[in-house]
Amino acid sequence: MFIDEARIYVKAGDGGDGCQSFYRDKYNRKGSPDGGPGGDGGDVILEVDENVQTLLDFQYRQHHQAERGHHGSSNHKKGARGADLHIKVPAGTLIKDAETGLVLRDLVKAGDSVIIARGGKGGRGNSRNHPRTFGEPGEERTVILELKIIADVGIVGYPNAGKSTLISRISSAHPKVANYPFTTKEPVLGVVKMYEDATMIVAEIPGLIEGAHEGRGLGDKFLKHVERTKVLIHLVDIAGCEGRDPLQDYKKLNYELKAYSKELVKKPQVIALNKIDITSAQLNIKRFKKAMPRAKVFPISAVTGEGIKELLDAVYRKVKGLKIDAKR
Numbered sequence: 001m002f003i004d005e006a007r008i009y010v011k012a013g014d015g016g017d018g019c020q021s022f023y024r025d026k027y028n029r030k031g032s033p034d035g036g037p038g039g040d041g042g043d044v045i046l047e048v049d050e051n052v053q054t055l056l057d058f059q060y061r062q063h064h065q066a067e068r069g070h071h072g073s074s075n076h077k078k079g080a081r082g083a084d085l086h087i088k089v090p091a092g093t094l095i096k097d098a099e100t101g102l103v104l105r106d107l108v109k110a111g112d113s114v115i116i117a118r119g120g121k122g123g124r125g126n127s128r129n130h131p132r133t134f135g136e137p138g139e140e141r142t143v144i145l146e147l148k149i150i151a152d153v154g155i156v157g158y159p160n161a162g163k164s165t166l167i168s169r170i171s172s173a174h175p176k177v178a179n180y181p182f183t184t185k186e187p188v189l190g191v192v193k194m195y196e197d198a199t200m201i202v203a204e205i206p207g208l209i210e211g212a213h214e215g216r217g218l219g220d221k222f223l224k225h226v227e228r229t230k231v232l233i234h235l236v237d238i239a240g241c242e243g244r245d246p247l248q249d250y251k252k253l254n255y256e257l258k259a260y261s262k263e264l265v266k267k268p269q270v271i272a273l274n275k276i277d278i279t280s281a282q283l284n285i286k287r288f289k290k291a292m293p294r295a296k297v298f299p300i301s302a303v304t305g306e307g308i309k310e311l312l313d314a315v316y317r318k319v320k321g322l323k324i325d326a327k328r
Protein backbone atom coordinates (compact mmCIF):
# COMPACT_ATOMS: atom_id res chain seq x y z
CA MET A 1 0.00 0.00 0.00
CA PHE A 2 1.44 3.36 -1.00
CA ILE A 3 0.33 6.72 0.14
CA ASP A 4 0.21 9.02 -2.83
CA GLU A 5 0.08 12.63 -1.73
CA ALA A 6 -0.36 15.95 -3.49
CA ARG A 7 -0.62 19.51 -2.27
CA ILE A 8 -2.63 21.88 -4.42
CA TYR A 9 -3.63 25.52 -4.23
CA VAL A 10 -7.13 26.32 -5.43
CA LYS A 11 -8.78 29.65 -6.05
CA ALA A 12 -12.41 30.15 -6.94
CA GLY A 13 -13.35 32.87 -9.42
CA ASP A 14 -13.83 36.41 -8.18
CA GLY A 15 -17.28 37.91 -8.64
CA GLY A 16 -17.66 40.27 -11.60
CA ASP A 17 -18.02 43.98 -10.77
CA GLY A 18 -21.40 45.69 -10.93
CA CYS A 19 -21.65 48.26 -13.68
CA GLN A 20 -21.93 52.01 -13.24
CA SER A 21 -24.04 53.31 -16.09
CA PHE A 22 -26.80 55.83 -16.87
CA TYR A 23 -29.30 55.64 -19.65
CA ARG A 24 -29.70 59.00 -21.37
CA ASP A 25 -31.75 60.24 -24.30
CA LYS A 26 -33.12 63.60 -25.37
CA TYR A 27 -36.00 63.35 -22.86
CA ASN A 28 -33.78 62.12 -20.07
CA ARG A 29 -30.71 64.31 -19.96
CA LYS A 30 -29.80 63.48 -16.37
CA GLY A 31 -29.93 59.80 -17.13
CA SER A 32 -31.40 56.95 -15.13
CA PRO A 33 -29.13 54.34 -13.57
CA ASP A 34 -29.06 51.12 -15.58
CA GLY A 35 -25.87 49.33 -14.47
CA GLY A 36 -26.19 45.54 -14.49
CA PRO A 37 -24.84 43.27 -11.73
CA GLY A 38 -21.66 41.28 -12.11
CA GLY A 39 -21.80 37.48 -12.50
CA ASP A 40 -20.73 35.19 -9.66
CA GLY A 41 -17.28 33.60 -9.85
CA GLY A 42 -16.97 29.89 -10.65
CA ASP A 43 -16.53 27.33 -7.86
CA VAL A 44 -13.66 24.85 -7.60
CA ILE A 45 -15.05 21.33 -7.37
CA LEU A 46 -13.14 18.13 -6.68
CA GLU A 47 -14.84 15.10 -8.18
CA VAL A 48 -14.10 11.43 -8.61
CA ASP A 49 -13.27 10.22 -12.10
CA GLU A 50 -12.90 6.47 -12.55
CA ASN A 51 -10.28 6.95 -15.25
CA VAL A 52 -7.91 8.69 -12.87
CA GLN A 53 -5.87 6.31 -10.72
CA THR A 54 -3.15 8.30 -9.03
CA LEU A 55 -2.34 11.82 -7.94
CA LEU A 56 0.77 11.93 -10.12
CA ASP A 57 -0.56 14.61 -12.46
CA PHE A 58 -0.80 17.04 -9.56
CA GLN A 59 2.98 17.02 -9.26
CA TYR A 60 3.10 18.95 -12.50
CA ARG A 61 0.09 21.19 -11.84
CA GLN A 62 -0.34 22.63 -8.40
CA HIS A 63 -2.30 25.82 -9.07
CA HIS A 64 -5.94 25.56 -10.05
CA GLN A 65 -8.17 28.54 -10.62
CA ALA A 66 -11.82 28.81 -11.63
CA GLU A 67 -13.03 31.48 -14.01
CA ARG A 68 -14.03 34.89 -12.63
CA GLY A 69 -17.55 36.27 -13.10
CA HIS A 70 -17.97 38.69 -15.97
CA HIS A 71 -18.65 42.33 -15.23
CA GLY A 72 -22.16 43.74 -15.51
CA SER A 73 -22.93 46.14 -18.31
CA SER A 74 -25.38 48.87 -19.16
CA ASN A 75 -29.08 48.31 -19.80
CA HIS A 76 -29.22 46.20 -16.57
CA LYS A 77 -27.34 43.44 -18.26
CA LYS A 78 -25.96 40.89 -15.83
CA GLY A 79 -22.44 39.59 -16.31
CA ALA A 80 -22.14 35.88 -17.07
CA ARG A 81 -21.27 33.52 -14.24
CA GLY A 82 -17.68 32.28 -14.26
CA ALA A 83 -17.32 28.60 -15.26
CA ASP A 84 -16.77 26.13 -12.42
CA LEU A 85 -13.47 24.30 -12.39
CA HIS A 86 -13.85 20.53 -12.06
CA ILE A 87 -10.71 18.84 -10.81
CA LYS A 88 -10.70 15.10 -11.32
CA VAL A 89 -9.33 12.84 -8.61
CA PRO A 90 -9.25 9.06 -8.14
CA ALA A 91 -11.83 7.23 -6.02
CA GLY A 92 -10.60 6.98 -2.43
CA THR A 93 -9.04 10.45 -2.29
CA LEU A 94 -8.98 12.04 1.14
CA ILE A 95 -9.04 15.82 1.17
CA LYS A 96 -7.39 17.66 4.05
CA ASP A 97 -6.99 21.32 4.83
CA ALA A 98 -3.26 22.06 4.54
CA GLU A 99 -3.24 24.54 7.43
CA THR A 100 -5.26 22.68 10.04
CA GLY A 101 -4.76 19.12 8.82
CA LEU A 102 -8.50 18.53 9.25
CA VAL A 103 -10.18 16.09 6.90
CA LEU A 104 -12.61 18.01 4.73
CA ARG A 105 -14.03 15.09 2.81
CA ASP A 106 -13.37 11.53 1.75
CA LEU A 107 -14.30 11.06 -1.90
CA VAL A 108 -15.02 7.36 -1.94
CA LYS A 109 -16.73 6.39 -5.17
CA ALA A 110 -17.55 7.52 -8.69
CA GLY A 111 -19.86 10.51 -8.71
CA ASP A 112 -18.71 11.84 -5.31
CA SER A 113 -17.79 15.51 -5.39
CA VAL A 114 -17.23 18.47 -3.10
CA ILE A 115 -16.97 22.22 -3.59
CA ILE A 116 -13.69 23.20 -1.95
CA ALA A 117 -13.68 26.88 -2.87
CA ARG A 118 -16.77 28.96 -3.57
CA GLY A 119 -16.82 31.66 -6.21
CA GLY A 120 -17.25 35.29 -5.06
CA LYS A 121 -20.65 36.94 -5.44
CA GLY A 122 -20.99 39.39 -8.30
CA GLY A 123 -21.26 43.11 -7.43
CA ARG A 124 -24.50 45.08 -7.78
CA GLY A 125 -25.13 47.47 -10.61
CA ASN A 126 -25.90 51.08 -9.74
CA SER A 127 -29.49 52.03 -8.99
CA ARG A 128 -31.19 55.20 -7.71
CA ASN A 129 -30.50 54.21 -4.13
CA HIS A 130 -27.15 52.47 -4.41
CA PRO A 131 -23.86 53.03 -6.10
CA ARG A 132 -22.47 50.02 -7.89
CA THR A 133 -20.39 47.52 -5.88
CA PHE A 134 -17.40 45.41 -6.80
CA GLY A 135 -17.47 41.63 -6.96
CA GLU A 136 -16.36 39.68 -3.90
CA PRO A 137 -13.14 37.69 -4.09
CA GLY A 138 -13.43 33.95 -4.62
CA GLU A 139 -12.34 31.67 -1.79
CA GLU A 140 -8.79 30.33 -1.90
CA ARG A 141 -7.09 27.60 0.07
CA THR A 142 -4.41 24.97 -0.04
CA VAL A 143 -5.51 21.38 0.35
CA ILE A 144 -3.70 18.10 0.66
CA LEU A 145 -4.96 15.14 -1.33
CA GLU A 146 -4.14 11.71 -0.03
CA LEU A 147 -4.70 8.41 -1.73
CA LYS A 148 -3.92 4.88 -0.72
CA ILE A 149 -2.75 2.95 -3.75
CA ILE A 150 -2.15 -0.70 -4.30
CA ALA A 151 0.34 -1.13 -7.11
CA ASP A 152 -0.34 -3.96 -9.56
CA VAL A 153 3.31 -4.57 -10.28
CA GLY A 154 6.46 -4.19 -8.18
CA ILE A 155 9.84 -3.83 -9.88
CA VAL A 156 12.50 -5.45 -7.73
CA GLY A 157 16.18 -5.86 -8.48
CA TYR A 158 19.62 -5.02 -7.17
CA PRO A 159 20.67 -1.36 -6.98
CA ASN A 160 21.72 -0.04 -10.39
CA ALA A 161 19.88 -2.84 -12.23
CA GLY A 162 17.97 -0.15 -14.13
CA LYS A 163 14.65 -0.04 -12.25
CA SER A 164 14.30 3.73 -12.51
CA THR A 165 15.31 3.68 -16.17
CA LEU A 166 12.63 1.07 -16.84
CA ILE A 167 9.85 2.83 -14.96
CA SER A 168 10.73 6.13 -16.71
CA ARG A 169 10.50 4.43 -20.05
CA ILE A 170 7.17 2.68 -19.51
CA SER A 171 5.23 5.10 -17.33
CA SER A 172 4.51 8.66 -16.39
CA ALA A 173 7.05 8.58 -13.53
CA HIS A 174 10.52 10.08 -13.97
CA PRO A 175 12.72 9.26 -11.01
CA LYS A 176 16.42 10.14 -11.06
CA VAL A 177 18.60 7.70 -12.97
CA ALA A 178 22.28 7.55 -12.06
CA ASN A 179 25.18 5.18 -12.24
CA TYR A 180 25.51 4.55 -8.53
CA PRO A 181 23.55 2.32 -6.16
CA PHE A 182 20.72 3.61 -3.93
CA THR A 183 19.86 6.53 -6.20
CA THR A 184 16.20 5.82 -5.43
CA LYS A 185 15.45 5.99 -1.72
CA GLU A 186 11.66 5.82 -1.69
CA PRO A 187 9.29 3.70 -3.75
CA VAL A 188 8.30 5.35 -7.03
CA LEU A 189 4.89 4.90 -8.60
CA GLY A 190 4.04 5.10 -12.26
CA VAL A 191 0.98 4.47 -14.37
CA VAL A 192 1.58 2.36 -17.48
CA LYS A 193 -0.88 2.89 -20.29
CA MET A 194 -1.35 -0.37 -22.17
CA TYR A 195 -4.07 0.45 -24.67
CA GLU A 196 -7.21 2.58 -24.63
CA ASP A 197 -8.25 2.78 -20.98
CA ALA A 198 -6.27 -0.26 -19.86
CA THR A 199 -3.60 0.74 -17.38
CA MET A 200 -1.54 -0.81 -14.63
CA ILE A 201 0.21 0.79 -11.69
CA VAL A 202 3.86 -0.09 -11.36
CA ALA A 203 6.15 0.61 -8.42
CA GLU A 204 9.93 0.70 -8.23
CA ILE A 205 10.91 -0.95 -4.96
CA PRO A 206 14.30 0.44 -4.03
CA GLY A 207 17.17 -0.69 -1.93
CA LEU A 208 17.00 -4.49 -1.98
CA ILE A 209 20.39 -6.10 -1.48
CA GLU A 210 21.75 -9.15 0.18
CA GLY A 211 20.92 -8.85 3.87
CA ALA A 212 18.08 -6.34 3.32
CA HIS A 213 15.77 -8.45 5.48
CA GLU A 214 18.21 -7.92 8.35
CA GLY A 215 18.28 -4.19 7.77
CA ARG A 216 21.23 -3.84 5.38
CA GLY A 217 21.10 -1.12 2.73
CA LEU A 218 17.76 0.60 3.04
CA GLY A 219 16.52 -2.40 5.00
CA ASP A 220 13.25 -4.25 4.53
CA LYS A 221 10.90 -1.35 5.11
CA PHE A 222 9.73 -1.26 1.50
CA LEU A 223 9.08 -4.95 1.22
CA LYS A 224 5.69 -4.50 2.85
CA HIS A 225 4.68 -2.64 -0.31
CA VAL A 226 5.57 -5.67 -2.37
CA GLU A 227 3.20 -7.86 -0.41
CA ARG A 228 0.21 -6.04 -1.86
CA THR A 229 1.30 -6.15 -5.51
CA LYS A 230 -0.02 -8.83 -7.84
CA VAL A 231 3.06 -9.45 -9.97
CA LEU A 232 6.78 -8.74 -9.65
CA ILE A 233 9.15 -7.75 -12.40
CA HIS A 234 12.45 -9.18 -11.27
CA LEU A 235 15.01 -6.99 -13.02
CA VAL A 236 18.49 -8.44 -13.41
CA ASP A 237 21.54 -6.51 -14.64
CA ILE A 238 22.48 -9.22 -17.10
CA ALA A 239 25.56 -7.30 -18.27
CA GLY A 240 26.97 -7.57 -14.76
CA CYS A 241 28.01 -3.91 -14.76
CA GLU A 242 28.80 -3.93 -11.05
CA GLY A 243 31.14 -6.90 -11.41
CA ARG A 244 28.68 -9.29 -9.77
CA ASP A 245 27.32 -12.46 -11.33
CA PRO A 246 23.76 -11.85 -12.64
CA LEU A 247 22.68 -15.38 -11.78
CA GLN A 248 23.82 -14.92 -8.20
CA ASP A 249 22.03 -11.54 -8.04
CA TYR A 250 18.84 -13.24 -9.10
CA LYS A 251 19.16 -16.02 -6.53
CA LYS A 252 20.20 -13.75 -3.69
CA LEU A 253 17.34 -11.36 -4.27
CA ASN A 254 14.87 -14.21 -4.24
CA TYR A 255 16.44 -15.38 -1.02
CA GLU A 256 15.85 -11.92 0.47
CA LEU A 257 12.21 -12.01 -0.57
CA LYS A 258 11.84 -15.43 0.98
CA ALA A 259 13.61 -14.44 4.18
CA TYR A 260 11.17 -11.57 4.54
CA SER A 261 8.10 -13.66 3.83
CA LYS A 262 7.53 -17.10 2.41
CA GLU A 263 4.46 -15.82 0.63
CA LEU A 264 6.38 -13.07 -1.14
CA VAL A 265 8.66 -15.37 -3.03
CA LYS A 266 5.64 -17.28 -4.35
CA LYS A 267 4.25 -14.17 -6.02
CA PRO A 268 4.24 -14.46 -9.82
CA GLN A 269 7.51 -13.10 -11.16
CA VAL A 270 8.39 -12.02 -14.65
CA ILE A 271 12.15 -12.13 -15.13
CA ALA A 272 13.58 -9.27 -17.17
CA LEU A 273 17.25 -9.47 -18.13
CA ASN A 274 18.27 -5.84 -18.58
CA LYS A 275 21.10 -4.03 -20.38
CA ILE A 276 21.22 -6.36 -23.39
CA ASP A 277 22.67 -3.49 -25.41
CA ILE A 278 25.97 -4.14 -23.60
CA THR A 279 28.13 -6.84 -25.20
CA SER A 280 28.80 -8.84 -22.05
CA ALA A 281 25.04 -9.46 -21.76
CA GLN A 282 24.85 -12.09 -24.51
CA LEU A 283 27.03 -14.66 -22.83
CA ASN A 284 25.28 -14.12 -19.53
CA ILE A 285 21.84 -14.60 -21.10
CA LYS A 286 22.98 -18.00 -22.36
CA ARG A 287 24.32 -18.91 -18.93
CA PHE A 288 21.17 -17.73 -17.24
CA LYS A 289 18.92 -19.74 -19.55
CA LYS A 290 21.09 -22.80 -19.16
CA ALA A 291 20.99 -22.58 -15.38
CA MET A 292 17.25 -22.01 -15.36
CA PRO A 293 15.89 -23.91 -18.35
CA ARG A 294 12.30 -23.83 -17.12
CA ALA A 295 12.13 -20.10 -16.54
CA LYS A 296 10.75 -17.79 -19.18
CA VAL A 297 12.98 -14.75 -19.42
CA PHE A 298 12.60 -11.42 -21.19
CA PRO A 299 15.85 -9.92 -22.45
CA ILE A 300 15.39 -6.15 -22.55
CA SER A 301 17.21 -2.88 -22.75
CA ALA A 302 15.58 -0.18 -20.67
CA VAL A 303 17.77 2.31 -22.52
CA THR A 304 17.06 1.36 -26.16
CA GLY A 305 13.55 0.00 -25.51
CA GLU A 306 14.29 -3.40 -27.03
CA GLY A 307 12.10 -6.21 -25.70
CA ILE A 308 10.01 -3.92 -23.51
CA LYS A 309 6.75 -4.39 -25.36
CA GLU A 310 6.92 -8.17 -25.00
CA LEU A 311 7.76 -7.78 -21.31
CA LEU A 312 4.82 -5.46 -20.66
CA ASP A 313 2.38 -7.68 -22.54
CA ALA A 314 3.41 -10.65 -20.41
CA VAL A 315 3.20 -8.66 -17.19
CA TYR A 316 -0.18 -7.26 -18.11
CA ARG A 317 -1.54 -10.70 -18.89
CA LYS A 318 -0.34 -11.94 -15.52
CA VAL A 319 -1.90 -8.97 -13.78
CA LYS A 320 -5.17 -9.78 -15.46
CA GLY A 321 -4.80 -13.35 -14.31
CA LEU A 322 -4.05 -14.83 -17.72
CA LYS A 323 -1.27 -17.25 -18.43
CA ILE A 324 1.69 -16.06 -20.47
CA ASP A 325 2.56 -17.88 -23.68
CA ALA A 326 4.31 -21.21 -23.60
CA LYS A 327 7.96 -20.76 -22.83
CA ARG A 328 10.35 -19.97 -25.60
Ligand SMILES: Nc1nc2c(ncn2[C@@H]2O[C@H](COP(=O)(O)OP(=O)(O)OP(=O)(O)O)[C@@H](O)[C@H]2O)c(=O)[nH]1
Pocket residue numbers: 157158159160161162163164165166176177178179180181182183184185206207274275276277278300301302303304
Ligand atom coordinates in the same frame (compact mmCIF):
# COMPACT_ATOMS: atom_id res chain seq x y z
N1 LIG B 1 23.57 0.25 -21.20
C1 LIG B 1 22.49 0.26 -20.41
N2 LIG B 1 22.51 0.93 -19.25
C2 LIG B 1 21.39 0.92 -18.48
C3 LIG B 1 20.22 0.22 -18.86
N3 LIG B 1 19.29 0.41 -17.89
C4 LIG B 1 19.86 1.19 -16.95
N4 LIG B 1 21.13 1.51 -17.30
C5 LIG B 1 22.08 2.33 -16.55
O1 LIG B 1 22.27 1.75 -15.27
C6 LIG B 1 22.48 2.77 -14.29
C7 LIG B 1 21.50 2.57 -13.14
O2 LIG B 1 20.19 2.80 -13.62
P1 LIG B 1 18.97 3.17 -12.66
O3 LIG B 1 17.75 3.15 -13.49
O4 LIG B 1 19.26 4.39 -11.85
O5 LIG B 1 19.00 1.89 -11.72
P2 LIG B 1 18.13 1.58 -10.40
O6 LIG B 1 17.91 0.11 -10.38
O7 LIG B 1 16.93 2.44 -10.35
O8 LIG B 1 19.18 1.97 -9.29
P3 LIG B 1 18.94 2.47 -7.77
O9 LIG B 1 17.74 3.32 -7.72
O10 LIG B 1 20.20 3.24 -7.48
O11 LIG B 1 18.84 1.24 -6.96
C8 LIG B 1 22.33 4.09 -15.01
O12 LIG B 1 23.61 4.57 -15.34
C9 LIG B 1 21.56 3.72 -16.25
O13 LIG B 1 21.82 4.59 -17.33
C10 LIG B 1 20.23 -0.49 -20.12
O14 LIG B 1 19.27 -1.11 -20.55
N5 LIG B 1 21.39 -0.43 -20.84
Ligand SMILES: [Mg+2]
Pocket residue numbers: 163164165175176183184204206
Ligand atom coordinates in the same frame (compact mmCIF):
# COMPACT_ATOMS: atom_id res chain seq x y z
MG1 LIG C 1 16.31 3.81 -8.99
